[in-house]
Amino acid sequence: MSQNNIVLSVADVSKRFGGLNALSDVDLQIEEGTVHAIIGPNGAGKSTLLNVCVGRIKPDEGHVIFDGEILDRHKPHEINQLGVARVFQTPEIFPDLSLLHNVMLPALAKRDGAFKFNAWVGLERENALRQEAEHILEDVNLYDERMQEAASLSRGNKRRLELAMGLIQKPRLLLLDEPTAGMARHDTNRTIDLLKKLKARGMTKVIIEHDMHVVFSLADKISVLAQGQIIAEGTPQEVRGNPKVQEAYLGGAH
Amino acid sequence: MLLQERKDLFLMAIFSFVVLSAPILFQPIGAGYPDLLQKFAIYGIFAIGFNILFGLTGYLSFGHAAFLGIGSYAAVWSFKLFTMNVVPAIFLSVIAAGLFAALIGFVSLRRSGIYFSILTLAFAQMSYSLAYSVLTPITNGETGLQVRALLKEGQTRGLLDADIRVIDSFFGVEEFGIPITNFFGLKMSGWEGFYFCAIILIIAFFISLKIFRSDFGLMLRAIKSNQNRLNYTGINTRPYLLVAFMISGMYAGLAGSLLAVTDPLAGAERMQWTASGEVVLMTILGGAGTLIGPLIGAGIIKYLEQIFSSINNYVLFTFFDFLPVELQVLVTKLTSLFVGEGWELTLGLMFMIVVVFLPGGVVEGINRIMGLFHKRKRKEDTTTNHKAQPAE
Structure with a gap:
């Protein structure tokens, strides 16, 4: 150490x-x-x-x-x-978005910085980002639920999702x-x-x-x-x- | 090509087809004439733009009519000063509305929720009052800004009463009386006018689709979902909101300029709060946050406005001819409250019904019906599967 x-x-x-x-x-x-x-x-x-x-x-x-x-x-x-990334005590996630998008957002923030106007590249084309997000979701055992809305998760799963959101940034x-x-x-x-x-x-x-x-x-x-x-x-x-x-x-x- | 992109291409093809063949498709409901269809297209653009802000980020602006009005004024000024060609007018309007939106957005977006709504409302009402008072030299106050005949040599009239049209004059375009707007010589009246608006609507819809499917669109949706979390995720939400606000302001400016293209005058009443409220109703009625909903909402409201406001007591009275006379009079009196001048009462009722029973608007209604259909189909599938199972 x-x-x-x-x-x-x-x-x-x-x-x-x-x-x-x-x-x-x-x-x-x-x-x-x-x-x-x-x-x-x-x-x-x-x-x-x-x-x-x-x-x-x-x-x-x-x-x-x-x-x-x-x-x-x-x-x-x-x-x-x-x-510095943070995982909150009460799960702070994006309830209306899919798990995949929940995890892709912090990855986007890491890649593109605090602001980038990108209205022309479709999300669907973000292959590298999506694969990374899928890996992290596998790590936290939420891969099968990746297309679900985050609001539908149990409390424990929400916390794991938030953990994934922190981890994907490799802070x-x-x-x-x-x-x-x-x-x-x-x-x-x-x-x-x-x-x-x-x-x-x-x-x-x-x-x-x-x-x-x-x-x-x-x-x-x-x-x-x-x-x-x-x-x-x-x-x-x-x-x-x-x-x-x-x-x-x-x-x-x- | 990716699956979503292929779907979107298909959607764009269908959309373009419906818009371009609207004169035939809307014939049966009595809407197959250029003036009304043009209105559908223009208010459709207004609502699509409004939806980029409200539908995606959840920020409810109550002042978007200000941008509509600014678009109209900028377009008419372009007609008066430069040329009757609509292209410079549209560019100027979009730029003017965008700049104004940047200013209003910069201040208003410091707050969220109800405070944001009130701030935008206050700004729009301020613009409205200014257009009537201090800014009369630019807006021509109550009379409204109009296209006039060219200033003749020797005349000493203000720019409000006579135009100069420097570009047209330079190219020696001849004018007789008050000219009509044109697109490089093509007159913007009747069907030509509609098709011009229709093509711009298709482009506007395509841009909105692109935004919905992009990284930027995801950010906007995340703001609606949990703005606070997004900040802790490393995103500076303020510039995203400002850009969304500006884009929707520019859409409103575009719609305003198209209103001036079809009828080259601009009045302050276009900026009034009722006009701001109308676009909110359109968006919610059709389905906020959906791609096509706002357009449907705009169409429904403009169509019903046309129908209901043209009905008068005489029409009603003859309609209820089958009733006994006393009843006929009574029913006519009651229903007359909901038509003509009072058509907004109908609109209000309709809006209440939709918000209570279908908070997701017409699009949610369509989805529910489709859902029922799919469920029934799935049930049939499972029953056939069930029958097949014992054979294994």
Whole structure:
């Protein structure tokens, strides 16, 4: 595992909502090629942290730096174009479009940039793009449904579709917000297998997750967030044995 | 050739055939004359363009009549200043409408949903008021802008009352009285006028088809489906919307110029909100977001307008001749509310019925009927299969 390259660094980020300190002085370094899990009890600020990373929320203080760029000064589409893709907690897909088109859209964005007026080339002629999309849909086991409208999918399948939408862009950094929440156990296991397979391809990922089973089977490194602060950080073994973490999960949450 | 492309080619062939043989096809319903068919074509173009914005992106503009009006004014000015040839007039109109759409779109597209609709409505009403007041030197106010006879030597009249037509004069085109628009000498009246509009309609439909099937079209549909997600997918949605808005504005400008081609005058009432509302009705009635729906909607509305608004009390009274006299009078009085001046009441009712029972418009209705037909056919197939099975 490479120890050198920091892809994303969150530097002293604070965010308040009214009187609530959602994040206070959060520092976080994500190394290239690793799977970095962020865990913590409900309301710890995990989703806020992810939203700050993709430009959905502006931090009150501090910065998020990706590959030398200060992300919080960019718009969402610019952040994506820099190579940060995100998979949302509630599946965010294009419900009226077919699965194939759902996956082709991010691929188009990757190929053509944030804007390209192309009204003459028919979609049907985009062979390379379609094949790529079909491969990804095979990876997430949705190939047979590729011509269906995305709205017709089950919740678990929608989440897998969204995962495919993130994966097709081959982003340098993929942010996953509870990729298995609301999935049945066998679905969860399939998603874990998929993510493990991807790990071999060397994509850097940040995963927010409740499910400890998922976290401990995937993560190289874990940061524990509680009440807007990072209280522990380390390998899964280190974190598991950390008394602070046990307190946050068992005692401190009450 | 790919499957979809082959299908589209077939669709274009059928479409062109229907449009070009409309004078014969529409004869039985009493619409086989050039004035009405021309109206179908022109408002069809207007609705096709509107559908590129509303049908694909879901952004409901309530101000598209402004572009229609600008198209008409630009065309008439081209007739007055340059030539009675329609080609420069059409180009000028499309460009003027496109530029104006860029301006209005740039501001209005900062908001979405109802706020966008209100902003476009406000802009259109502003244009309408301006055309009546401050801009009278350009629009000739209430009278409307008209083509006039050439300015004769020694006369000192304003450009509103006399034309110069520099290009025509340069080529020494002779004029007697007020000239008729032409396409390189071919007079744009009667059937020639219709066929000119028909060919432009076919081109306009082809461009719309291309947009529907392209990467650009997919982006527009994705905006309608989930604009927020598209932003996080790395797409800057604003320029896509602006281009769609401009294209549909240019379609409206084109329609406006064709209105001026058939009848070379332009008035501010063309920009009124009722005209903007009409194109919304056409699109929804036919089926927003479908290729052919808006055109069908435009045809239905313009046809019924023609029929219903020409019926008067006398026609109704003779129609109900079979009833006893007291009843005849009563029924005539009741039904007269829905015809003539009151035909919009009929339109309103029809619109309500369609929106409640067929939210996808006429096209959805056709699809449902086709669906029933297919289902029955499939059932027959499965029953025959079922019978065949035991033999295996």
